[in-house]
Amino acid sequence: MDFNDPALEHLVNKITIALQENNREEAARYMDIIIEEYPEVANILMNSIEFQTLMAENEEMAENESRALSDEDIIKPGNSMEIDEQRVIDDMNAMLDIEPTTAQEFIQKGTVLTITEQFEDALDCFNNALELDPNNLSALISKGNTYELMENYEEASKVYDIVMEVEATDIYDLMSKGYVLENHQRFDDALKTYNKALKSDKNNSNILFLKGSCLIKLQKHQEAVDTLDECIERYSDNPYETIFELENAYHNKGVALHALEED
Template identity: 25%
Template sequence: MEDKNTLGVQYMQQGKYEEAVKCFNEAIEANPNDPVGYINFGNVLAAVGEEEKALKFFQKAIELDDSAAAAYYSIGSLYYNRQQFLQAKDMFEKAIQKGMENADVFFMLGMSLMFLEQPRLALPYLQRAVELNENDVEAIFQFGLCLAQLEFVDEAMKQFHKTIQLDENHADAYYNLGVAYAYKEDVQTALNMFTKALAIQPDHLLAGHGKKLMEKALKQH
């Protein structure tokens, strides 16, 4: 019954949740011991905000097959959205242990660890996410932030430059480059970066503050 699941996923991607529910329902009825239908059904419920019901479907999938990596990933995503980062981390780790190898799961595990203020542990996962998806702007940017927190400034700057190559309107990447250049005492370049961040996002308070500091520093030279 794989085709009902495939069709349901297509409907879900188009935002046609009712049609998706119908397909996954049929998939489950036709094949009640296959965890895939339950995971898909849970994902639809999560997408429409029915989180408690969604959890039950993910748990059912794990009862049927405790190596269903996608179920752990989906539970992790629910916890992550609720800002329960410790529980999210455990679930993403479980998904990886059960064989999930895509960029998303490494990114989500890395981000959970960043929110838990464990950048050293987050670093290899964010790095892996970037290796697996070299054009993921957000993963590259977050990898840069993680490197910066660990004071690998040059490595971090490379990632922020990459971010801007992929998305020239990424205000936060310019802002963080400004901070890095200021740290390196390259005041003029830092000022340029803060100015660029503000051109993209005029209400960027941190960039505004950085710009003032650099202007002051230039006057004192």
């Protein structure tokens, strides 16, 4: 599953590693962050084939390990692993039970409803959020993603048309808007959006990565190399935590350098 936001990709990789290590508590913690910070894509992740396959493999691994344990060591009801799973379920059920009063609460509840494939109810939540905050990009993008999961691409396209025209100022909103613009082949507008975000935070490595990748699509390869070099420098400040982002940045820089050789 491909993500254009390296911060989001980093979180997804953390979940993947945690599940491979059978560390469900850690996986649940990172999923909570994604639901909080990226509600518009949390539903897509939860329903992706890759994620479902990984969860199934993790369940099988846990089952095999439990068979190998002695009677004294076998996980009993109330043990930490069971509590971790139950906590996630309880958190989701609690979210479904609340009566939202703010746009963010409607978005969070709508995201959980989408994950549980209650699409019509999810759309109601996103619409309620938009009544409170008509230009809320998280609500709009979540609504568009839900229409896509329903395979109602015409309605999804209408929503994304609105997203592309909304005036954004928040850095995360600008990143999300740039992502949508890129997906609709509006690379010049996406670049302007990333530059606007960089005016607020010129050293933001994630925005630099997005800008560099966008410049490649615009065939501005030398600018892309320069931008990705700056991005790599920022990521290198903490290489252990940004190893996946560094790998992606170096890869894209390689693409740009290869294109320069052919020019």
